[in-house]
Amino acid sequence: MGSSSNAFAAVPQARHAMLVEPERDELARQEFVRSFKAYIQSGIVPGVHATYHGEVKPSFAMREGREPRDRHEIRQLMVPHPVFRTYASMQRVSQELLWDTVLDSVERELPALVDKGRAAAARRGDGAPLGSLVLDPSLTPPKYVTGVDIHCMPGGYCGERGTDDVAVGALYDRGVYLYALGMMGPMNDDIGGSAAKYLRDAFPDFRPRRILDLGCTVGHSTLPFVDAFPDAEVHAIDVGAPLLRYAHARAESLGRRVHFSQQDATRTNFPDGHFDLVCSSILFHETSAKALPAIVREAFRLLAPGGIAVHGDLPPFWAMDEFNQFMLDCETWYNNEPYWGAMREVNQVEVAVAAGFARENVRFMMAPSAYRAAAGHERGFEAGEFAPGNAWQVLVTRK
Amino acid sequence: MSDHDVKRTIKGRRPQFFDDPAVDQLHGMVMAMATEMAVLYERIDTMERIAGAKGVMMREELARYRPDEQAQAEREAWRQRFLGRLFYLYREDLDDRLGQENEAQYQRFLKDIS
Numbered sequence: 001m002g003s004s005s006n007a008f009a010a011v012p013q014a015r016h017a018m019l020v021e022p023e024r025d026e027l028a029r030q031e032f033v034r035s036f037k038a039y040i041q042s043g044i045v046p047g048v049h050a051t052y053h054g055e056v057k058p059s060f061a062m063r064e065g066r067e068p069r070d071r072h073e074i075r076q077l078m079v080p081h082p083v084f085r086t087y088a089s090m091q092r093v094s095q096e097l098l099w100d101t102v103l104d105s106v107e108r109e110l111p112a113l114v115d116k117g118r119a120a121a122a123r124r125g126d127g128a129p130l131g132s133l134v135l136d137p138s139l140t141p142p143k144y145v146t147g148v149d150i151h152c153m154p155g156g157y158c159g160e161r162g163t164d165d166v167a168v169g170a171l172y173d174r175g176v177y178l179y180a181l182g183m184m185g186p187m188n189d190d191i192g193g194s195a196a197k198y199l200r201d202a203f204p205d206f207r208p209r210r211i212l213d214l215g216c217t218v219g220h221s222t223l224p225f226v227d228a229f230p231d232a233e234v235h236a237i238d239v240g241a242p243l244l245r246y247a248h249a250r251a252e253s254l255g256r257r258v259h260f261s262q263q264d265a266t267r268t269n270f271p272d273g274h275f276d277l278v279c280s281s282i283l284f285h286e287t288s289a290k291a292l293p294a295i296v297r298e299a300f301r302l303l304a305p306g307g308i309a310v311h312g313d314l315p316p317f318w319a320m321d322e323f324n325q326f327m328l329d330c331e332t333w334y335n336n337e338p339y340w341g342a343m344r345e346v347n348q349v350e351v352a353v354a355a356g357f358a359r360e361n362v363r364f365m366m367a368p369s370a371y372r373a374a375a376g377h378e379r380g381f382e383a384g385e386f387a388p389g390n391a392w393q394v395l396v397t398r399k
Numbered sequence: 400m401s402d403h404d405v406k407r408t409i410k411g412r413r414p415q416f417f418d419d420p421a422v423d424q425l426h427g428m429v430m431a432m433a434t435e436m437a438v439l440y441e442r443i444d445t446m447e448r449i450a451g452a453k454g455v456m457m458r459e460e461l462a463r464y465r466p467d468e469q470a471q472a473e474r475e476a477w478r479q480r481f482l483g484r485l486f487y488l489y490r491e492d493l494d495d496r497l498g499q500e501n502e503a504q505y506q507r508f509l510k511d512i513s
Contacts, residue, residue, distance in 0.1 A: 024445070025438045032437035036430065089416035089426045096409065097430060103405050110403040148411030155406040167405050336411040 011375070013177040014186035017120055017253035018113065018166070018246060020105040020174050029101040034178045037094050041181070044087050045327070051083040052323055071317070071325040078326065092334050095152045098178055099171065103154065106170045110162075117166045120249035130257035131234075133248040139262055141239040144288040148336040151179070157217065157240040169218045169246020176220065184220075185371035191281035191312040192221025194392050196228035198367035199277070199310060202396075208232045208276035212302060214265040214283055214295060215239075219247040219258060221281035221312070226256045232277070235270075237263040266294035268302065275302045278309040285313055285343040292346060296355040296397070303399040311395040312367065317344040319366075319393070348395045361398040366391035 013019065022030055056077050061067055068074045078084045106113070123129045141158045149156040153175060155168045176188050184190040192213075199206060208229050213222040216236035226234050236258050238244055244260045251258045263269060265283070278299040284292055299309040317325045325344075332341035352362045368391045417423050450457040466474065483490070 025442075028438040028441040029434050032434050035437075036433075085416045086426075088414075089423060090430070092414065092416070093427050093430045096427065097434060099409075100407065101434070103407060107403075107405045110405065114403070149409045152409045152411070154409050156410060159406055161406070162403055171405075334414050336409070 011182040011186050013174070013182070013188075016250060017116055018170065018173070018250045020102070020109050020113070020170050022105045022174075023108070026101065026105045026108075029104070030098075030174070030178055033094060033097045033101050034181060036090075037098070037179070038181050040087070040090055040094060044090060048078075048084055048087045048327070049323065051081060052078060056081060068322065071322050071329055074322055074326040075329070088330060088334055091330065092152075095179075095335055099153055099175055102171055102174045102178070105174065106167055109170070110167055113166055113170055114162065114164050117245050117249040118164060120253045121245065123252055129248075129252055130255070131248060131251055132259045133244060134259075134261040135241050135244065136262040137241075139239060139264065142264060142266075142288070142291060144286070144291060144339065145239055148338060150286055150336055151331075152336050157238070157243055160240075160242050164245060165242045166246040166249070167242060168240065169243045169250075172243065173218050173220075173246070173250070183372070185375075187223070188220040189224050190369055190371040191392050192279070193224040194367045194370040195221070195279060195281065195310045195312045195394055196224045197370040198394060198396075199308065200228055203308065206277075206308065208307070210275045211235065211277040211279065212237070212268075212270065212275045214278065214280040214299070215286070216247060216260070217243050219251050219256075219260075221279075222247070222258055223251065223254065223256050225277070225279060226251075226258060229277070233259070235259045235261070235275075237261050237265060237268060239264055266291055266298055268298060270302055272301055273304040273307075276304055276307045278302055278307070280311045282313055284311055284348075285337065285340050287343075288339055289342060289346075292343065293351050293355065296348075296351050296395075299397070300356045300399060305399055307399050309395075309397045309399075311348075312392045313343075313394075315344075315366070315391075315393050316346075316348075317341075352395060352397045355397075357397040357399065363394075363396040365394060365396070367394045 015021075052074070057067060060077060068077060121129060121133060145157050149159075153168070153171060155171065157168060157172075159168045161167065173188070176184070180188065185193070209232055211225050211229060211232045211234045213219075213225065213234070213236040216222045216238050217240075219236060222234065222236045225232070234257065236247065237260070238247070239262065241262055244262055248258070248260045251260075265280070280295070283295070287295065296309075296311075299311075303309060314328075317328075320328070328344070329341040331337040332339075349359075349362050349364050353359050372390055415423055416426075447457045447461075
């Protein structure tokens, strides 16, 4: 335990025109919070594991003549323990500080960011825009997006204040990098990158003409699909207008052609069979028990015969022991991720079969992390919070 | 600037980890202060490195520096004032206990204004 500290070597976030540029003191704060999070993972989480395995579990076994049954029972035992309380409290505090320190940069740069967003979207002085942006002011975002600020990000995915606001996009882009401790690569794109690499390896002859990314946020995991399939027409949707403005400007500034539109992934306005590839990255765990199957059904409707849908997320509970389940489930309780735990209980294979996919065309597996494989970052899975191992869970369905 | 303000509060219920919510608040305050300490540390480190790159060996000079008697006395006075501020609640509490002066005076004051 605690052997994973070398995995936190800081990889600087890749610059682009829309990314906030923290001033000296802002950067020091943000770097400190990232270090704090890394320390929680390497210096505090092992103590929680040791407390459970060395103290709580043995004394329970002595008393009851058996081991704790599941993550719920472990939770009852651990929540009163001072070691766990300190861990959980510090985790929450680190998350609150993370967003707050990034907000300093976003707030200072916002007028310029809004202007940069407009300019980048129009590619002023640099020819016509490569992609496009279609917003739908009549769209009501689903409750599971607006009911709480997911992962404690102030404003959530749909927070919008001024005209042409991009604040939550800027906040998310920088915040995710710090949250992931750089483990998703300098472009925060490892989930999409790993899924795209998996597809190319597993289906070498697959040449999608049209691709749709569902719940794209700022397009972190959309762009790897543009690079993996350069001849494809790439579309991406989300429900938040500020996110999409930011995503479009970001993609344009990085020279990538993506057509963004404001739509709900459970009912898009694209015709039946319009896409050869439908993908999503860390979307499932931020939806709901009703929306997840509806998204899989919509993907089935949107796919042309022979088309593939690939949905990437963090590992399901069955892929880890009960104690790691309990630790991972802390996100549900303490980080405004209400569907995080329930989603990891869902049998996604059955969801896909119920949506219409033939059972033999459904795979649920781990896609090796493209970034960590390339960077030589090997790490095992020891749940604290965001702590992927060397692979992402992917649901792969072929129509 | 109202067009460009940002939201700082988090929608959703904040969990309470300790029996006394003041402990939760203290965790937040301690780590917010630790963040600012890291900012100061980095500033000083930057100064030393920039000075070093210009041939001013600040780090070495700082290591060699020994305060004279007057400097030591001034530092001691500063530390005592600082500690006094850190323990202001303790001192107030102590003042109250030793003489109940604060409470008695407050009661007289209430009478005066009513």
